[in-house]
Amino acid sequence: MAMLDALIDGLGPAVSTDPADLEAARTDRSGWTTPERPLAVVRARSTADVQAVLRLATAHRTPVVPRGSGTGLAGGAVASEGSVVLDLSGMDRVLAVDVDDETAVVEPGVITDALAEHLRPLGLWWPPDPASRAISSVGGNIATNAGGLLCAKYGVTRQSVLALAVVLADGGLVRLGGATVKDVTGYDLTGLMIGSEGTLGVVVEATLRLRRLDPHPPVTLAATFDSVVQAAAAAAAITATGLRPAALEIMDAASCAAVDALVAAGEGPEGDLPSLAGRGAFLLVRTDGAGAEAEAATAVRLIEAEGGNVSRAPDERAGEALLALRRSAHAAFARLGEVLIEDVAVPRSALPQMFAAIEGIAARHGLPIPTIAHAGDGNLHPNVVIPASMPHAPGEIPEAVWAVGDEVFRAALALGGALTGEHGVGVLKRRWLADAVGEDVLALSRRVKAAFDPLGVLNPGKAI
Numbered sequence: 001m002a003m004l005d006a007l008i009d010g011l012g013p014a015v016s017t018d019p020a021d022l023e024a025a026r027t028d029r030s031g032w033t034t035p036e037r038p039l040a041v042v043r044a045r046s047t048a049d050v051q052a053v054l055r056l057a058t059a060h061r062t063p064v065v066p067r068g069s070g071t072g073l074a075g076g077a078v079a080s081e082g083s084v085v086l087d088l089s090g091m092d093r094v095l096a097v098d099v100d101d102e103t104a105v106v107e108p109g110v111i112t113d114a115l116a117e118h119l120r121p122l123g124l125w126w127p128p129d130p131a132s133r134a135i136s137s138v139g140g141n142i143a144t145n146a147g148g149l150l151c152a153k154y155g156v157t158r159q160s161v162l163a164l165a166v167v168l169a170d171g172g173l174v175r176l177g178g179a180t181v182k183d184v185t186g187y188d189l190t191g192l193m194i195g196s197e198g199t200l201g202v203v204v205e206a207t208l209r210l211r212r213l214d215p216h217p218p219v220t221l222a223a224t225f226d227s228v229v230q231a232a233a234a235a236a237a238i239t240a241t242g243l244r245p246a247a248l249e250i251m252d253a254a255s256c257a258a259v260d261a262l263v264a265a266g267e268g269p270e271g272d273l274p275s276l277a278g279r280g281a282f283l284l285v286r287t288d289g290a291g292a293e294a295e296a297a298t299a300v301r302l303i304e305a306e307g308g309n310v311s312r313a314p315d316e317r318a319g320e321a322l323l324a325l326r327r328s329a330h331a332a333f334a335r336l337g338e339v340l341i342e343d344v345a346v347p348r349s350a351l352p353q354m355f356a357a358i359e360g361i362a363a364r365h366g367l368p369i370p371t372i373a374h375a376g377d378g379n380l381h382p383n384v385v386i387p388a389s390m391p392h393a394p395g396e397i398p399e400a401v402w403a404v405g406d407e408v409f410r411a412a413l414a415l416g417g418a419l420t421g422e423h424g425v426g427v428l429k430r431r432w433l434a435d436a437v438g439e440d441v442l443a444l445s446r447r448v449k450a451a452f453d454p455l456g457v458l459n460p461g462k463a464i
């Protein structure tokens with residue numbers, strides 16, 4: 001209780017012990033709920049608030065769990081026993097935008113889409129575009145090194161951050177990186193912080209690297225195939241020619257059916273959309289920039305060579321509707337029941353083999369695994385649908401589903417792939433981490449963690 005008293009003493013109304021707040025902090029969007037209970041939730045309004053929490057946490061040896069919007073899919077922002085959940089969503093201001101230098105300085109809680117709205121009238125945009133962009137925070141994007149539809153061409157979050165202000169475990173504030181495009185001074189601690197899932201420090205301010213909005217209209221293609229392996233082969237052929245589409249997305253047959261049902265129920269995006277009923281796979285290609293037309297023409301040729309039936313969106317609005325169709329996949333899966341949204345990456349050339357492996361795993365286990373992929377960077381999301389008939393406590397992921405996950409992860413690793421392409425390790429993937437990176441690298445990571453956080457107060461039990 002000494003910690004709670006000290007928190008209330010120091011931070012007053014920012015501290016909540018409301019059972020509803022404590023309950024909400026026990027889960028994220030992964031569908032998993034921890035049995036552990038936090039001590040309090042603190043809604044930080046300033047860097048000084050964050051520093052005060054970390055100073056007290058160090059003094060009282062209390063774990064602190066940073067939390068942005070709580071849209072994570074790996075349990076990273078989920079409370080641990082007796083922890084203080086540090087809610088950063090109220091620190092949501094865009095502090096400055098420099099149009100000439102193409103930079104923005106923001107607080108961590110700003111919603112990804114809200115930042116886009118702020119930048120659009122200035123002719124600028126920030127590339128990270130997770131499908132959760134309407135609900136995720138920029139701080140969460142940074143802490144998970146988020147990706148999205150456009151990162152095959154424009155990079156993941158790490159490529160779009162120049163500098164960070166970070167509160168360390170002892171409450172100290174450090175500024176990492178700078179406002180210049182080039183800066184090789186010292187170790188790249190900014191890069192280390194990005195993707196560290198709240199285990200090394202709390203991001204309280206970020207200087208973001210922006211881009212100009214492109215004056216050329218993009219070209220968007222929609223193709224259907226008899227099988228997902230054909231669609232994956234077309235995507236692999238597109239990237240193998242050196243084309244860099246802004247987006248290259250695949251949905252398999254089960255995903256097409258789910259999205260089609262969503263649209264038919266009037267809950268999907270609107271517009272002139274292709275029917276996905278009975279399709280073996282859907283491939284979306286967007287090309288942009290000065291070479292958009294020529295790149296699209298090459299993509300059409302390669303799609304047709306793999307047996308695809310391709311059409312071109314007649315205008316930008318129709319192109320946006322196609323992107324919205326792809327982004328609606330998560331909502332479509334949610335209608336099927338409880339879903340474990342998985343995330344692996346493979347070398348792009350191995351996409352057809354990975355899709356085939358997932359089809360085999362689904363058949364062997366008798367579980368539907370509708371799968372979508374950011375094919376441009378080899379990142380797949382197999383979505384394991386948990387049948388209502390499978391016994392499990394609410395918020396718990398049944399072992400039979402983890403057995404499917406285990407096979408999916410091992411198949412990706414066997415193809416030279418990664419355990420997670422963009423969602424992070426959090427709690428849920430820790431048991432596979434040593435297999436993915438090796439015991440030696442895991443031990444080194446733990447030494448890095450100890451250098452930043454010797455007492456282990458920052459998000460213990462997560463990421464490493």
Ligand SMILES: Cc1cc2nc3c(=O)[nH]c(=O)nc-3n(C[C@H](O)[C@H](O)[C@H](O)COP(=O)(O)OP(=O)(O)OC[C@H]3O[C@@H](n4cnc5c(N)ncnc54)[C@H](O)[C@@H]3O)c2cc1C
Nearest residue numbers: 068069070071072076130131132137139140143147198203
């Ligand atoms: C429908 C849906 C679609 C999604 N699509 C994508 C996608 O396309 N690409 C993708 O990458 N992800 C996707 N996600 C996952 C998730 O939205 C991202 O990981 C997002 O970046 C998390 O942001 P958040 O603000 O919700 O972070 P949270 O969930 O609150 O936290 C995530 C992690 O970051 C840490 N953290 C948060 N803020 C800070 C901070 N300021 N300082 C230090 N650590 C911090 C937390 O401790 C935790 O470890 C999706 C999720 C959903 C529900």
